[in-house]
Amino acid sequence: DGGITQSPKYLFRKEGQNVTLSCEQNLNHDAMYWYRQDPGQGLRLIYYSQIVNDFQKGDIAEGYSVSREKKESFPLTVTSAQKNPTAFYLCASSPRTGANTEAFFGQGTRLTVV
């Protein structure tokens, strides 16, 4: 099956700990994205990557970090500097760079920090 896999579906962490969310795609897509979803806030862009070894900050990058060492993988680290990390995190990919094309989303990871 082709698609985007986010793991785990639910994640719990203690305050002050860094945590890494996994995102893998086997669609051979060039571009990958991370969005954060909070009730009433829609989807807010955290980071995006158009090509391996390159990524750009979105609107709410503070307290997050990413890497793009492989085309199929785009992990997101939520650091202790993120003040309100509890949220639903969505990873997406799209076929081409610099073109307005459909974004395919994973099923999301719900992170709860206690």
Next chain:
Amino acid sequence: GENVEQHPSTLSVQEGDSAVIKCTYSDSASNYFPWYKQELGKGPQLIIDIRSNVGEKKDQRIAVTLNKTAKHFSLHITETQPEDSAVYFCAAPLNQAGTALIFGKGTTLSVSS
């Protein structure tokens, strides 16, 4: 950068009625406007999109209209069914290069039978 506003935030209709969701955007150079549907606990899925060279696009019971002059676009769902109940998001390109999408805050549509 682009800014997208979406209204209403919630919408309740009776089965068989029509539903309309509206979005406005700020960047007159934007040229791609998709609509996504998100069911509970899942990721959003594209349901329809429109590019700036057309004013309307239809796909069965759903349609999208675009007014470039006024910088707004709308989603129309006719003959609504309970399975249309979901959260709907509009989006527009982050920049002219189209490197990412910026989303509206979403509309929760409830269709009662």
